[in-house]
Amino acid sequence: MFEDRSYKRTFYSAPQSIESFIAAFMEPGLVVLCYLAVNHYFGEPIVRSDLTLCLLVFALTFPGRNRFADTTISAAIDVIGSWLALLFILGLCGYATNSMGYFEDKVLVWWIALTPVLQIVAIKCGALLRRRRVRATRRGAVIVGAGPLGAKVARALRDGPDKGIDFLGYFDDRQDERLHPDAHAKLLGMLSELSDYVRKHSVREVYITLPLGSQPRIVHLLEQIQGTTASLFFVPDVFGISIIQGRLQDMNGVPVVGICETPFTGTNELIKRLSDIVLACVILVLISPILLAVAIGVKLSSPGPIIFKQRRNGLDGEEIIVYKFRSMRTMDNGPVVKQATKDDPRITKFGAFIRRTSLDELPQFINVLQGQMSIVGPRPHAVAHNEEYRKLIKAYMVRHKVKPGITGWAQVNGLRGETDTIDKMKARVEYDLEYLRNWSLALDLQIIVRTARLMLFDRHAY
DSSP: OOOOOTTTTOOOOOOOOHHHHHHHHHHHHHHHHHHHHHHHHTTOOOOHHHHHHHHHHHHHHOSOOOOTTSOHHHHHHHHHHHHHHHHHHHHHHHHHHTOGGGSOHHHHHHHHHHHHHHHHHHHHHHHHHHHHHHHHTOEEEEEEOOSHHHHHHHHHHHHSSOTTEEEEEEEOOSOGGGSOGGGGGGEEEOGGGHHHHHHHTTOOEEEEOOOGGGHHHHHHHHHHHTTSSOEEEEOOOOTTSOOBSOEEEEETTEEEEESBOOSOOTHHHHHHHHHHHHHHHHHHHHHHHHHHHHHHHHHHHSSSOSEEEEEEEOGGGOEEEEEEEOOBSSOOOSSOOOOOOTTOTTBOHHHHHHHHTTGGGTTHHHHHHHTSOEEESOOOOBHHHHHHHTTTSTTGGGGGGSOOEEEOTTGGGTOOSOOOSHHHHHHHHHHHHHHHHTOOHHHHHHHHHHHHHHHHHOOOOO
């Protein structure tokens, strides 16, 4: 007769903590406030160019990173590195638009010097307040299930950034030989003893790590624990799955657990696309003389077209055409594509130079403006290579949950050039998946800066 709605609106995505909320706005807020304060100190009026700079800086630094759990040295290095990367991008924008003359030199110098100092001081103050809060809100936690998953959760509780949790021990009904070796010394009792223990010791958090096959026991256990004031957490065993942007969502009242999802949804998608367009336009303007010089060099080096068009897999595996300056005498683009190797006879002398310096990739900024690629993302492989590796490497195609990039996290970590073994390709894929799990605009800027350095000094690509 009536639909049972008792489960509706029960599951929600985890709310953002106050600490994370403060961190998200602190970095962009301090950068903007410092600029306005320095401007005011020198008696300069706030004009349209100042407001434009403030909006651009806020967009490039939002959301800020949560560094309150980092050591002072680690936080300082991270702040200075991110600040230098941002200044590099702003410098490119100023040079490309010829707008540097709109700003007072003394204001810029003091702003550049004071901003990272102000950020480091704010992080230090936030870290001190965080430690006081953690000491004041310590809470005990127990784990139901002393198997491998329970041991993982215990390590996460002990080693995680939230030091306000006192891990007390495990509850399990299984025999000793079925328990994880690390759990024996911390076994507190049987499942039937859990509820009384939680009440007696004022346990604040209970983590259930029993396998899904134990569903009746889990339901009975929940009925018992819900008579206490402890917070309950169920930990599904998904460690055999490559989780990308895992989150809990509410789909019209139905709880849905996202396991593999693109990080570029909502505002993240907008930020990523806008940053791609702005940076691609600026970079194309700056490198236009280089593009002309390379095009002439390719044309003179060997007969054939200047641009090589290759079929690659893009977002969601859809086929796209990627542009490169031709570096070989042949243009393999069929069902079998042989990877370039060191001293490959197909590569021209000029082609070897532009491959080593990554100049052959520069036409892909056109792909970025077309919306087929991003500046930063997993490097696209030839369609023939994808068909080969998707059968050999677990979660290989997950890297196609985002647009392919001109450069990526794998490339700045030494995985450029030929992938002549499965292990090398597995390592590249793992870095790509790590990028998907941890994406931020700050990470993109860091990769761009490191790529520029590699173009000048790296000699591993050919």
